Amino acid sequence: MATVTESAPSQAGTEKYIPFETSVNYEKVAVGGAFENGRLESSWYKYASYLPHNVPGKQPPLEEFQHQDVGLRADPEKKALLNAPGAVFDEITPAIGTEVHNLQLSSLTSQQRDELALLAAERGVVVFKGQDFADIGKDRQREFGAHFGPLHVHQMGGQVKGYPELLPVYRDFTAGAVDNEIKNNVSSIKWHSDMSYEM
Template identity: 45%
Template sequence: MAPSVAQIPDREQTASVVVPVKAVPESGETKPKIRRVIDEEPNTTASYPNYLPTWDHGEKYPPLQPYEHVEHGKGADPTFKDLLPEGSKIQKLTPTIGSEVHGVQLSKLSDAGKDQLALLVAQRKVVAFRDQDFADLPIKDALEIGGYFGRHHIHPTSGAPEGHPEVHIVYRNGSDGEVEAFFANRNSSVQWHSDVSYEQQPPGTTFLYVLDQPEVGGDTAFVNQVEAYNRLSPAIKERLHGLKATHSGVEQADFSKSRGGVVRREPVINEHPIVRTHPATGEKALYVNSGFTRSIVGLKKEESEALLAFLLNHISRGIDYQARIRWAPKTVVVWDNRVTAHSAIFDWTSGERRHLARIQPQAERPYETPYEVESK
């Protein structure tokens, strides 16, 4: 097992796009099944049919290998002069989390502007950029922008635009019975999670851009895991330091299999510190989530369940350190997956399509710095 404290490199470099080679069936083998939504909706009204999801059962990738992540927010200019030029407008959504920006085009940023973007997002946790051209770019150009921030993560089970497995598609087409089926065995759509936290190097700076959305509804909620940590008593903070939790991708893979879906990579389980440190801000954040965190290492079952239940309840009920992003055409939301958790909100019954695309570069392996006694 690698040490929990990662080495944070000082020099900056751009991560290249790495696409594993898809498995090709040998002669005589049955051709792998490919499910394409465009085949199911031949007369689709989707605004961006090139982004409709495809699931290729022939895509099989080897385990992810460690790579050296460079944190672009570290050392970036805190005045944000290359990111927020004169004439742009930034407005806080809440005191501790969330901002909205107008007058900035992400696709036109210089490298200095991208570095400042990483820092701003680390500080504000989630930032909504309006009036963006991201969705209208060739997909390879959007991926190139995202690839500046780290190695692209290819999701093991989600749909992707054909030929671009690095893009994760979020998709509901509003078909009849969809709402009733979703709520048949649940009371709420809230499912707090930090994306693929089960990976050894989970994602950091993340891009999610809207393609189609309901006129009202379908927002995304975010919670500030730094503030969640800050609200704890010193005694609890000190006890949490040094503890690790297991994060599992097994259940997600099993769910995909049960529905006849794809599993591109064998699922993994990794241990991460319960309190992780952000390399650019030095802030400490809780790093547990109800989506993928399963148990606390070294504690007995009842102890683990009790402590984990307290932390997850603390995160979920913290409405005073949460923000809700409302989607609008040409919006790109950028968040730091290391210091937030989020949940889609399935609250519209109008039958409208909700279609988004996510580009998610991997970051460093989670690490923690020692507990610091708080001054009274």
């Protein structure tokens, strides 16, 4: 996606804002609001099988492996991805970020996945909204991720029961853990690098 852009002073009110909700109030998704001990009773939650499941013990140490970047085998012009029927690709900024509309990750062919890896490497961030990914099943989700390389099992986080490679990104709105962690901060934005000590 070689793009020629011209820099121009931004005009007030023209900035593009992409809202993402990271704090889900599970009372709103619970039918009848069934909570026990401040946590959502999982039988009421549509994606209950994705709630964190903690497995005691340790994972074996990471072993060195040869990474095969699937973006390197992609068509440099990314024709299969960029010409997908109905798909629209919007640049979030001239240099970084692309938002993709009308294209389901779950429907990408192997060639399109390779081209997506190349697009992500070129643009840094690729955003897909309105995905059916949560509903395609854990086996297909795991297979999708494995296309890009060996899957990692997180040493510390909960996992999806029976699928240790799937790490649920989950915030229990009622527990207040994140709020307590950031209550004395100027902003709620935090950054960290997972598992760097394993390298």
